[in-house]
Amino acid sequence: MKKIGYIVIFFIFFIVIVVPGLIVKSCRPVSPEKPGGQTAPGAKQGQKVGTVALYINSLKRIENIPVEEYVKGVVAAEMPASFGMEAIKAQAVAARTYVYKRWVQAGGSGCSLHPGADVCDDPTHCQAWITKGEMLKKWGIFSYYHYYSKINQSVNSTAGMIILYGGEPIDPLFFSTSNGKTENSEDVWEKYVPYLRSVVSPGEETSPRFLEIKQIPVDEVVNKLRAKWPDLAIDVKNPERQWKVLQTSAGGRVKILQVGNKVVKGTEFRQLFDLNSTDFKWARAGGNIKFTCVGFGHGVGMSQYGANAMAKNGATFVDILKHYYTGVEIKKITP
Numbered sequence: 001m002k003k004i005g006y007i008v009i010f011f012i013f014f015i016v017i018v019v020p021g022l023i024v025k026s027c028r029p030v031s032p033e034k035p036g037g038q039t040a041p042g043a044k045q046g047q048k049v050g051t052v053a054l055y056i057n058s059l060k061r062i063e064n065i066p067v068e069e070y071v072k073g074v075v076a077a078e079m080p081a082s083f084g085m086e087a088i089k090a091q092a093v094a095a096r097t098y099v100y101k102r103w104v105q106a107g108g109s110g111c112s113l114h115p116g117a118d119v120c121d122d123p124t125h126c127q128a129w130i131t132k133g134e135m136l137k138k139w140g141i142f143s144y145y146h147y148y149s150k151i152n153q154s155v156n157s158t159a160g161m162i163i164l165y166g167g168e169p170i171d172p173l174f175f176s177t178s179n180g181k182t183e184n185s186e187d188v189w190e191k192y193v194p195y196l197r198s199v200v201s202p203g204e205e206t207s208p209r210f211l212e213i214k215q216i217p218v219d220e221v222v223n224k225l226r227a228k229w230p231d232l233a234i235d236v237k238n239p240e241r242q243w244k245v246l247q248t249s250a251g252g253r254v255k256i257l258q259v260g261n262k263v264v265k266g267t268e269f270r271q272l273f274d275l276n277s278t279d280f281k282w283a284r285a286g287g288n289i290k291f292t293c294v295g296f297g298h299g300v301g302m303s304q305y306g307a308n309a310m311a312k313n314g315a316t317f318v319d320i321l322k323h324y325y326t327g328v329e330i331k332k333i334t335p
C-alpha cells in the first residue's frame with residue numbers, strides 16, 4: 001500500500017510541478033535570429049525570411065518570430081479557443097492577412113508606433129499576441145493541450161492563406177458580438193471601404209455580452225456631458241428628455257443623435273459612457289439613466305460570435321470570411 005502511495009505522490013508531483021515547468025520553458029518567445037541567417041530584403045540585419053518582427057510591449061523589445069507561430073499566438077489571444085474549428089480558422093486567416101499588410105518583407109508599412117517592428121502586441125494598435133506560457137495560464141493545464149492543438153491545426157491547415165480584395169490584402173477588421181447586423185465602414189469611421197459592408201449576422205445571442213444593461217446616476221451623466229462639451233445647454237434634472245436619435249446606421253445602430261443643443265455621433269456617445277456598442281436605448285430609472293445595449297464592439301467586419309454561429313451551422317472558414325468581407329477572395333501566397 002505504501003508503495004502505491006509513493007507512486008501516486010510522484011505522479012501528482014509530475015503533473016503539477018514538472019509538466020507545466022517543461023511547457024513554460026519551451027514557451028518563451030523565439031529569440032532573435034543570430035547574425036549570419038538569411039536576411040530578407042527590407043528587413044533588419046539578421047532577420048530571417050519568413051519571420052515577423054514583433055514588438056512585445058511587456059519586454060519593450062522586438063522578437064523575430066516565424067509568421068505561422070506568430071499567427072497561433074494572435075488567434076489564442078484574440079478568439080475564445082472553445083469556438084468551432086472553422087471560426088478559429090477564419091480568425092487565423094484574418095490574423096495572417098493583418099500581418100501581411102504590415103509585414104515589411106511582403107512590402108508592408110510596419111507598425112507605425114515602433115520603428116523596426118512589423119507589428120506590436122498591443123490590441124488597440126495592432127493585434128494581441130500571447131506566448132505558449134501565457135496560453136497555459138489563460139486556459140489552465142487541463143484545457144491547454146486540447147485548445148493549443150485546435151489552434152495549431154487551424155493555423156497549419158490554412159498556412160499561407162490571406163484575404164484579398166482587388167488583389168490586395170484587406171484590413172480584416174473584426175469585433176466580438178453584433179446586434180444581428182454588421183456596420184458599413186463609413187457609418188463608424190466615415191471612410192467607405194468596399195469590402196466592409198453591413199451584412200446580417202444571426203446567432204449572436206449565445207454571446208455573454210449580447211445584452212448589456214447599464215445604469216448611470218443622472219448627475220454623473222450630466223458631468224460627463226459637460227466635461228465633453230463645455231458649451232452644452234441641457235436640462236440638468238432630466239437630460240435624457242433632450243436626447244433624440246436623428247440617424248440610424250445600416251446596421252441598426254445610433255449614428256447621429258441630438259443631445260441638448262448639440263448634434264453628436266453615436267460613437268462619441270458610446271465612448272463617453274463606455275457602452276458596449278452604439279445599439280443603445282435609454283430610459284429613466286429613478287435617479288439613474290438606464291442604458292440597454294445590444295452587441296459588443298464597433299460592429300465593422302467579422303463578428304466573432306457570428307462566425308462561431310456560422311461554424312456551428314456547418315459553414316467553412318471560407319464561407320465565413322466571404323460572408324463578413326464582401327467581394328473578397330481567399331488565396332494561398334508564398335512570402
Ligand SMILES: [Zn+2]
Nearest residue numbers: 111120125126
Ligand atoms: Zn502596432
